[in-house]
Amino acid sequence: MTTNVFPSVRNKFPDGFFDKLFALPDSLGYEIYHQILLTKGGHITDIGNSRGGKTEKKKWLLLQLSRIGETIIEFDTGKEGDIECYFWNDNPEFRFNKPVTVLVPYEGECKFEVTGVPEEIRVQVLPVPSPELMLDMIQPGEINIVSLRNYFDDPKELKKYFRRIFQNAALRARRGEFKKWSPACISIDEAHEVTGGQRGSLDGESVALTLELGNMERQLASSKIRLFFTTQELEDLSKPIRKNTHIFIVNRGDYSTCENKKIRWLSGFASRAFPNQGWFVIHGEHYYKNFPVDFPYVGSPECVTVTRSGAADAPFMDDGDEELLLDGGYLAVSHFPREEVIRVGSPFADLPELPPDTGPGPVEFVNVWEQKEESKKSEGEKNES
Ligand SMILES: Nc1ncnc2c1ncn2[C@@H]1O[C@H](COP(=O)(O)OP(=O)(O)OP(=O)(O)O)[C@@H](O)[C@H]1O
Numbered sequence: 001m002t003t004n005v006f007p008s009v010r011n012k013f014p015d016g017f018f019d020k021l022f023a024l025p026d027s028l029g030y031e032i033y034h035q036i037l038l039t040k041g042g043h044i045t046d047i048g049n050s051r052g053g054k055t056e057k058k059k060w061l062l063l064q065l066s067r068i069g070e071t072i073i074e075f076d077t078g079k080e081g082d083i084e085c086y087f088w089n090d091n092p093e094f095r096f097n098k099p100v101t102v103l104v105p106y107e108g109e110c111k112f113e114v115t116g117v118p119e120e121i122r123v124q125v126l127p128v129p130s131p132e133l134m135l136d137m138i139q140p141g142e143i144n145i146v147s148l149r150n151y152f153d154d155p156k157e158l159k160k161y162f163r164r165i166f167q168n169a170a171l172r173a174r175r176g177e178f179k180k181w182s183p184a185c186i187s188i189d190e191a192h193e194v195t196g197g198q199r200g201s202l203d204g205e206s207v208a209l210t211l212e213l214g215n216m217e218r219q220l221a222s223s224k225i226r227l228f229f230t231t232q233e234l235e236d237l238s239k240p241i242r243k244n245t246h247i248f249i250v251n252r253g254d255y256s257t258c259e260n261k262k263i264r265w266l267s268g269f270a271s272r273a274f275p276n277q278g279w280f281v282i283h284g285e286h287y288y289k290n291f292p293v294d295f296p297y298v299g300s301p302e303c304v305t306v307t308r309s310g311a312a313d314a315p316f317m318d319d320g321d322e323e324l325l326l327d328g329g330y331l332a333v334s335h336f337p338r339e340e341v342i343r344v345g346s347p348f349a350d351l352p353e354l355p356p357d358t359g360p361g362p363v364e365f366v367n368v369w370e371q372k373e374e375s376k377k378s379e380g381e382k383n384e385s
């Protein structure tokens with residue numbers, strides 16, 4: 001089988017990339033080229049144990065999607081080593097070489113600072129006034145990093161913010177509002193933190209968000225926007241999401257109870273896989289069939305450092321609260337809306353004044369009962385007379 005790669009596509013990749021890709025066993029390379037790179041809007045889910053190599057595989061695939069011209073929208077996990085590679089890579093083979101836009105919430109003085117990026121890469125940080133505007137601020141053709149997680153102390157507030165970003169996204173996609181930045185890939189790593197599957201938190205916010213994401217998937221696919229979820233188990237994602245996904249990357253993990261038959265079949269092998277190993281399951285077929293794919297290691301550049309500070313869900317602070325900040329009370333206060341902070345007076349504030357210091361020796365207290373008895377007696381004597 002031969003595949004002609006359009007010169008306009010071939011030019012965007014390093015020399016020899018497609019020769020290597022098509023040399024992969026079981027025609028996996030052809031599947032990646034046709035079903036992933038050329039087919040826009042195909043949703044992907046990357047699953048596996050903690051430290052199983054999910055994020056590294058995602059980075060490699062996002063690099064290829066970016067090269068072919070998809071706008072990348074990466075939701076920052078806030079973890080060291082997960083996003084530095086989008087700015088730079090010591091190995092030129094894994095360099096994105098695209099301008100990077102970082103979107104952060106406007107409230108709470110959220111700061112995102114990145115150092116060590118060579119000048120040839122343009123980096124801009126844009127504070128976004130409200131979550132509804134997040135998708136409007138996406139820069140076409142660039143790497144867009146939406147950084148939220150480290151700015152929310154309260155996970156519920158984070159989920160609310162997430163939900164507001166995607167509210168009405170299906171309708172907006174139908175109206176063509178996202179055409180300026182599609183084709184695109186929206187990547188949500190550690191998706192179990194915001195979506196409500198069968199495991200973890202099934203609170204109202206995550207259920208509503210996950211249903212919304214699931215329902216909009218079909219619309220997004222036809223608008224050439226793919227969702228790329230990275231999570232520990234397939235069941236972390238809601239049923240609509242699971243049913244709308246046909247491309248899976250399977251990492252080390254136990255899938256003996258997985259509802260997807262093809263992934264379940266891999267379970268025995270996958271429990272023994274190394275982090276660099278994994279399988280693709282594309283439209284119900286697994287690749288490779290009898291042994292895992294050896295994925296390249298994109299890694300993280302030594303020179304790039306990212307720091308995030310601020311809290312988008314902190315209450316409004318006035319001068320009084322700044323005093324609290326000094327004595328460390330701020331953390332406790334920040335978990336309550338301002339009006340709910342109950343200030344209890346100290347019981348020691350109402351104690352009677354101590355008698356003057358009479359020097360060493362026992363302090364004489366006035367016997368209140370004796371005084372009362374005496375005054376009663378004298379009042380009775382007065383009345384008798
Ligand atoms: N292709 C690879 N080649 C060599 N080592 C790898 C490869 N992929 C992953 N690793 C090793 O495994 C470690 C974990 O990888 P990664 O961060 O991708 O896992 P993860 O599943 O995303 O973990 P977590 O659940 O903690 O986010 C890496 O730091 C690296 O040491």
Ligand SMILES: [Mg+2]
Pocket residue numbers: 054055056189
């Ligand atoms: Mg990870």
